């Protein structure tokens with residue numbers, strides 16, 4: 001066991017509503033872990049607790065063994081915990097390529113002093129970022145629209161761009177929140193293929209919330225089922241799909 005994300009007995013209530021209930025999950029390094037569950041099960045809330053946009057009432061969140069419970073979302077981002085949501089708001093008036101070039105958090109060109117003192121260093125770094133962005137845009141299959149304004153891309157192409165922006169960072173683990181929503185089947189195939197390649201070839205770990213079961217079945221192992229704020233079962237998708245408890249949670253007692 002080598003969990004990259006280790007959520008330990010986390011609780012979160014909104015008013016009187018206990019949304020996350022003594023919940024513990026682990027995301028193994030190198031895995032693509034899926035998270036499913038009926039509407040209102042607490043999936044997005046758990047993502048917010050992991051990403052740092054919400055604080056738990058109790059419990060702990062560890063990243064690669066370090067307790068990050070009290071760190072801000074930004075501090076977590078800089079430790080390599082990335083939520084696509086955080087970079088989803090593409091700059092619509094910039095080209096797809098420029099959107100990628102915006103991502104690296106520590107560009108020397110943003111620092112006025114280094115721009116003034118070391119203009120050649122800044123130029124070198126900008127050239128390096130551009131080279132990387134061109135590589136990434138090839139990887140996600142958006143080379144042909146690299147100079148299009150991001151605002152003009154289709155919904156699916158924007159998701160691919162989002163994934164590309166993830167690749168411009170040194171992410172250890174990426175939280176993907178319903179990335180399939182509104183994406184056509186062809187682009188969804190590209191998106192899934194790219195996630196697999198990022199995982200296999202570049203060692204990214206993913207935690208994926210998804211309603212699209214085909215995508216979950218293709219990509220994720222294990223799959224965690226969340227219900228009423230805690231883990232109902234966890235396992236391979238084949239076990240999950242045949243689990244009577246899961247079927248009941250999704251479809252109610254009348255489904256059988």
Ligand SMILES: Nc1ncnc2c1ncn2[C@@H]1O[C@H](COP(=O)(O)OP(=O)(O)OP(=O)(O)O)[C@@H](O)[C@H]1O
Pocket residue numbers: 014017019037038039040041042043044045046
């Ligand atoms: N900020 C908030 N204030 C009050 N209640 C909230 C808040 N955020 C979420 N909730 C409630 O917490 C419960 C779980 O919501 P959450 O969005 O985490 O579920 P989910 O599993 O992601 O659902 P879905 O699949 O529909 O997106 C819901 O009852 C929701 O209304």
